[in-house]
Amino acid sequence: MTAYRFRVKFDPDPTSLWRDIVVGADRTIAEFQSAINPAFGLDQGHLWFIGGDEDYWDCAVKYQCPQEYEESLGGDPVLRTERIENAGDVTIGEMTRQLGLEQYDRICYLYDYGDEWRFYGILKEVLSDEPSDTEPIVVKEKGDLINDQYEPSRVDESGPPLPDPLYSVLPETAVPVADLRELEEHEDIVHVIPLLSIETGFGAVCERFAIQFEETGYILENFQPGWQIVEEVDGANKTEEEFLAALADAVREWHAEIAEMSGAMTGQHFGEETVEAMHVELEAELERKGYGHLL
Structure with a gap:
């Protein structure tokens, strides 16, 4: 009986665009990722990985999308500088143990190696009373969906209007x-x-x-x-x-x-x-x- 609440933030504008996602410990990282993209308005047509902290390409451990992991099996492991895991096999609970995640620790998520959409997730809460098979679900959010995925400008520089007065x-x-x-x-x-x-x-x-x-x-x-x-x-x-x-x-x-x-x-x-x-x-x-x- 364990689930996790991650606050996933859009790295270029973390205070204006984020989603709180609850996911069970027994759900895979790939299942977690499948909830992130639609929550922000992104498609699912590109490669991606999740790693520790906010290291992105410099992560010591990368949980690659299943497609990339399967295609990279033929590579020479001696040339790799990081450990590679299959995000389709590793569960969220296993990831938290492997990375030693505690409350307020971070993970990073990079989607689309060309445009490099960068997000980071903060482990906000460990929910010990939630079922471990809880499907990933958005429970809180801030900011509008990204509707210009293939446009060069991504961040609203004006910021959100303040409430009256x-x-x-x-x-x-x-x-x-x-x-x-x-x-x-x-x-x-x-x-x-x-x-x-x-x-x-x-x-x-x-x-x-x-x-x-x-x-x-x-x-x-x-x-x-x-x-x-x-x-x-x-x-x-x-x-x-x-x-x-x-x-x-x-x-x-x-x-x-x-x-x-x-x-x-x-x-x-x-x-x-x-x-x-x-x-x-x-x-x-x-x-x-x-x-x-x-x-």
């Missing part, structure tokens, strides 16, 4: 914390939670915050050249408190992902203590609002 309120730079708190006076905004505040000579400004509308919540990060939505939380059929708890969980996941991305970029390891330190403002805001029991 944020689109007209937020500047392209950090926003004063006091201005964020005033947003709670809008009748359609339930909670605003500053997550990364910096003291300046003009007062505290915020570089990251969460906002809860009546049915949708967002986590926003101040990237260059401006604010971007990095997580979206569905609040339908939830009480206000259940919705806030789900939004807080999404913040914690985002903080863990930031630590993972920072570690990959710098070569350093940021452990649980670093992630816990990132939760300080979240916990203080929940206490201030009377929701300390959600910590």
